[in-house]
Amino acid sequence: MSVALAVKSPAYPAPKTLKELDTLLTGGRGPSAHIIVLHPVLATRLLRRNTRNRNLRPAAVENYVRDIEAGTWPLNGEALKFDVDGNILDGQHRLHAVSKAGAPVTTLIVGGLPAETQSTMDSGMRRTTADALALADEPNAATVASILRRVWAWEQGDRKFARRANPTTTESRALLLKHPEIRRSAEIATRTRAAFPHIPQSALGTAHFLVNAVDPDDCAWFFQRLADGADLSPRHPILALRSRVTSERAKEGRILWARHLSYLIYSWNAVREDRPLARLLVRPDAPVPTPK
Structure with a gap:
């Protein structure tokens, strides 16, 4: 007789407040990494700490929102990164997307990083x-x-x-x-x-x-x-x-x-349409026609 075993998903912490997240990230010495369930309310609050970052790209946020809403946002090892004071170093687009989508995601976070490390982040070639x-x-x-x-x-x-x-x-x-x-x-x-x-x-x-x-x-x-x-x-x-x-x-x-x-x-x-053409003329501002 065989017995089916239920496989449980890992129970990741889901901090609800900035204080809970700070406690999690400052539990040890130096940088620390954790996988958490990030809820929209916390994502919105974290954006208050987005004090120094590159310009926001709305199109990138919308791309993330569609994946989150479709339930296809993966836990892929890409981390939200924070400095020793809890300020955002990397991840503002993802935070905006979670806030806008209104749905939680499971993500890796890294805290306790020196502020100067921000200059080296996202400097590689984006995978297309x-x-x-x-x-x-x-x-x-x-x-x-x-x-x-x-x-x-x-x-x-x-x-x-x-x-x-x-x-x-x-x-x-x-x-x-x-x-x-x-x-x-x-x-x-x-x-x-x-x-x-x-x-x-x-x-x-x-x-x-x-x-x-x-x-x-x-x-x-x-x-x-x-x-x-x-x-x-x-x-x-x-x-x-x-x-x-x-x-x-x-x-x-x-x-x-x-x-x-x-x-x-x-x-x-x-x-x-068996229609002869001596010259092909198309208005520059015309939309692409529908194939017949």
């Missing part, structure tokens, strides 16, 4: 979504990450790609789980870019993902012809697209990312 995907052995990690960022914006209703908000790594992974076909879009983008190097892979991959959802067969043909330009009649939309991006890059050197995607979708819609 592309880095996280590469560490997970994801093929075409950088391209997949770029496509995920744009598809996330598209699903948020940002058709001009003008907002500064970006998905967190957790949100990007969830989106890839929801749309694994983005991997195939990244492959096609890489292949198309190698043959026709005038459109960024991220724009090619995003366009492929969007139009493939409309018609996979037409999508495959469209990207083959975009790559090689073969067997296209005069005034064909793909010829107009190839000519437009080639000449515009030669004149201006750079095309805005959203404009690349607009060109791709506009040309796709013209192909689907």
Whole structure:
């Protein structure tokens, strides 16, 4: 007869007041580290001790808030850091997020640090979504990450790609789980870019993902012809697209990312409507059209 054993989660301290937290952090000599459950009320009170820090970045706070609200905030070893007087050295964005989300998180805290150590904190390179995907052995990690960022914006209703908000790594992974076909879009983008190097892979991959959802067969043909330009009649939309991006890059050197995607979708819609194009003209301020 087997007996199932219940596995209990660790019971971390959950200080409710600044005095309780100070007692925890100053229980020994020198710096000390603890894992605690940080509640929103305490996070708000701790922000009163945010006396000397870099400028707050609201977009970073919003990213953290979404992860906390989704229940995907991990205990990853990143610590809230305090000096010997209890002032915040590192962690203001996380504290603001916990306060704004109104939900507790489990986190590592380190106290009793010399105040001068703040100058060495966060001086390393931030790990990006592309880095996280590469560490997970994801093929075409950088391209997949770029496509995920744009598809996330598209699903948020940002058709001009003008907002500064970006998905967190957790949100990007969830989106890839929801749309694994983005991997195939990244492959096609890489292949198309190698043959026709005038459109960024991220724009090619995003366009492929969007139009493939409309018609996979037409999508495959469209990207083959975009790559090689073969067997296209005069005034064909793909010829107009190839000519437009080639000449515009030669004149201006750079095309805005959203404009690349607009060109791709506009040309796709013209192909689907069997509408010839002598020239590809898109208003600079127009949102990216919806694929048909």
